[in-house]
Amino acid sequence: DAGVTQSPTHLIKTRGQQVTLRCSPKSGHDTVSWYQQALGQGPQFIFQYYEEEERQRGNFPDRFSGHQFPNYSSELNVNALLLGDSALYLCASSRLAGYQETQYFGPGTRLLVL
Amino acid sequence: TQLLEQSPQFLSIQEGENLTVYCNSSSVFSSLQWYRQEPGEGPVLLVTVVTGGEVKKLKRLTFQFGDARKDSSLHITAAQPGDTGLYLCAGEGNQFYFGTGTSLTVIP
Numbered sequence: 001d002a003g004v005t006q007s008p009t010h011l012i013k014t015r016g017q018q019v020t021l022r023c024s025p026k027s028g029h030d031t032v033s034w035y036q037q038a039l040g041q042g043p044q045f046i047f048q049y050y051e052e053e054e055r056q057r058g059n060f061p062d063r064f065s066g067h068q069f070p071n072y073s074s075e076l077n078v079n080a081l082l083l084g085d086s087a088l089y090l091c092a093s094s095r096l097a098g099y100q101e102t103q104y105f106g107p108g109t110r111l112l113v114l
Numbered sequence: 115t116q117l118l119e120q121s122p123q124f125l126s127i128q129e130g131e132n133l134t135v136y137c138n139s140s141s142v143f144s145s146l147q148w149y150r151q152e153p154g155e156g157p158v159l160l161v162t163v164v165t166g167g168e169v170k171k172l173k174r175l176t177f178q179f180g181d182a183r184k185d186s187s188l189h190i191t192a193a194q195p196g197d198t199g200l201y202l203c204a205g206e207g208n209q210f211y212f213g214t215g216t217s218l219t220v221i222p
Contacts, residue, residue, distance in 0.1 A: 004156070041214065041215065042204075042212035042213050043212045045209045045210060048209065056208060056209045058209060092156075102159060103147075103159065103210065105149075105157050106156050107154070107155050107156050108154075108155070
């Protein structure tokens with residue numbers, strides 16, 4: 001049973017460019033959350049998708065957008081990249097079950113903005 | 115704004131020593147999770163605590179959820195080099211709020 005997979009593993013972009021990161025959830029999971037983890041810090045919640053809709057959103061600007069597909073996979077898009085967007089982007093999948101959601105994380109995509 | 119503060123931020127100890135990591139908040143959470151993250155990888159869930167005062171043991175690791183469900187601690191007995199990593203707590207509210215992390219190094 002494959003766990004959460006993310007692609008690409010590493011990415012280098014320049015300021016102003018746009019980037020798309022991809023995530024495939026663990027088998028049987030229907031909910032995908034995205035996090036940004038700056039170096040030396042804990043992950044910060046960006047948003048969560050369930051049934052192809054954004055269910056919750058953290059304190060991130062509209063430059064950060066996402067999408068969930070019918071097969072539950074998800075994309076994170078970031079427009080007009082800034083140097084401060086350099087970070088590890090983590091995807092976590094879960095099965096929505098009441099108020100307790102056990103999340104399983106992928107290995108992340110490390111984004112460097114020059 | 116970090117809802118969860120972890121202490122210490124960095125910890126370097128000798129193999130065999132004991133240690134405790136703290137996770138504190140002024141907010142109440144419906145559950146709290148502890149993760150360990152190694153370089154280049156995503157966080158791996160260690161435990162979920164749900165009930166105030168709950169204590170869970172995972173081999174040499176002991177986790178406790180505060181009575182008021184605002185804080186938690188992780189105690190490691192007889193630390194081993196394999197315990198090295200970044201330990202993260204995460205509280206569940208309307209989203210998951212991660213702590214600032216504790217970087218543990220266990221020296222052989």
